[in-house]
Amino acid sequence: MQLRGDREGSRVDKPNLKDMTLKEIEGFISDLGKEKYRAKQVMKWMYQSGAASFDDMTNISKDFRTGLSALAKISSLEIVKIQTSRDGTKKALFKLNDGNFIESVLIPGKNHWTLCVSTQVGCRMGCRFCFTGKCDFKRDLLPSEITDQITMLRFNTPYGKDIKNIVIMGMGEPLENYDNTLKAIRIITADCGLAISNRRITLSTCGIVPAIRRLGEDASVNLAVSLNAPDNETRNFLMPINKKYPLEALIDACLKYPMPRRRRLTFEYVLIEGVNASLKDAVSLAGLLRGLRCKLNLIPFNEYPESEFRAPAQTDIEAFRDVLIKHNYTAVIRAGRGGDILAACGQLSGRGNRTGEDNV
Ligand code: SF4
CATH class of the missing domain: 1.10.150.530 (DNA polymerase; domain 1)
Incomplete structure (x- = not known):
């Protein structure tokens, strides 16, 4: 191409x-x-x-x-392939100049697209439920490699001009690549850059507490936290980062994250059968988040090759959500989008089928 x-x-x-x-x-x-x-x-x-x-x-x-x-030079990324899911979600596979591969996901909205961009090749965080975390970590992305995921799609696909929201959450932990991610945010939000408002940018982290504090001082983007457990024991099992920054420190950093009045934090919670999805877990979660201006995205576990977990039954997922609603939280079940092309949360690997016809 x-x-x-x-x-x-x-x-x-x-x-x-x-x-x-x-x-x-x-x-x-x-x-x-x-x-x-x-x-x-x-x-x-x-x-x-x-x-x-x-x-x-x-x-x-x-x-x-x-x-x-x-x-000086102006770089670019090569779009190798764009796959389209049955539900309209698209996954773009990019080749970097050093031969590594990364993926971004385009999620359709009513009149716009949300683009989920990567910040690293692989990820070092090792979250147990995540396919990216099981792949080898290769390196951090440069600011240009983060922003070019947007620029290349904007100018080389028919729907690229309708990318209005950016989620920094694809492959990698953005706050582990702090300086390059921050620089990318500055370029994305600059009037003479990609000119996307910081209100339309959400950065998702697994909970690197000192970097959350820094981000609050350096930028004004929305923050999403991949939480996935209501207690330290379960979170230690699912997310090794919790041993370094336990829930008490994470929740404190969230409470102090500066946000304009009408904005709310987002907590992502992957629901895994037999691990974190009981009604008792839901009640504990409601208690843990007390006092936080937030909404919850409940994500039924998305299976991938050799995954050890399963999603709970739909009735159990709904019961979990209802407990949170009863405690006055906004809680939404997020349908796994793009699961058939491994584009859903926790399924990205940069290994996407690298040959064959794309369907831009
Ligand atoms: S969930 Fe995010 S931080 Fe955890 S392993 Fe996957 S990509 Fe890394």
């Missing part, structure tokens, strides 16, 4: 402007003896017009373009 944005990608020796925030590009351009305002022009070309090379930036003088291309 010939894509816009792939002509500058192979040059590895020059700084990549897509790894820089507006401020950094301004500094880079000032160092070349040019006016700072040109940084905004360059960013608009990269993120709002999908410019593939400096030659495409036609309102910038030829001399300056030549100078830029001698000293």
Whole structure:
């Protein structure tokens, strides 16, 4: 597939402007003896017009373009394949310049798409219920590799212009790749960047407490916490990170996470038969979250190859939700979207079928 944005990608020796925030590009351009305002022009070309090379930036003088291309590059990702689930969810497989693969998931809404982006190749967190956590961790993604999941889909698919919401939750733990994720958020929200409001961005974490505190100071995005247990014993079993940052510290960080008045935290809770889905668990969960302005997404466990768990029966899932509602929480059962193409929560691996026809 010939894509816009792939002509500058192979040059590895020059700084990549897509790894820089507006401020950094301004500094880079000032160092070349040019006016700072040109940084905004360059960013608009990269993120709002999908410019593939400096030659495409036609309102910038030829001399300056030549100078830029001698000293910097513009990267891209290769879209290898896009699969479509029976329910309309799409999974995009990207190839990185070093040959690694990552996946993003597009979830259809009424008049828009939500894009779930990855921040690492694999994940080190080892959550027991998650396929990504069982795959080898390779490396952190660069800021450009995070934002290019959005940019490449925006300019190379018919529905890309309708991507309105971003969820930072695909492969990897975003707060483990803190600096690059924060830089990506700055580029996504910049007026001259992807220009997506921070109200429409949600970052999901397994609970790296110090980084949650930092994020609250550095950005103003929505926070989702992958909780999955009402007590430390169960959470230690499901999520090794809990041994380092137990529930008391996690809930305290959530209570202190700064949020505008009308926003709420999201807690994700994967329901696993015989592990965390009893009515007693639901009552404990209601007690644990007391005092938090939040909503709960209940996600019946999505099976994957060799998974050791199963989802509870539908009646048990509904009974669990009803306990939370009785305790005045907003609790929604999230239908596993894209399960038939391994695109649902906890199913991403970057191993998607890498050959064959795609169905953009
Ligand atoms: S649930 Fe998230 S943090 Fe846990 S292993 Fe999977 S990708 Fe990593």
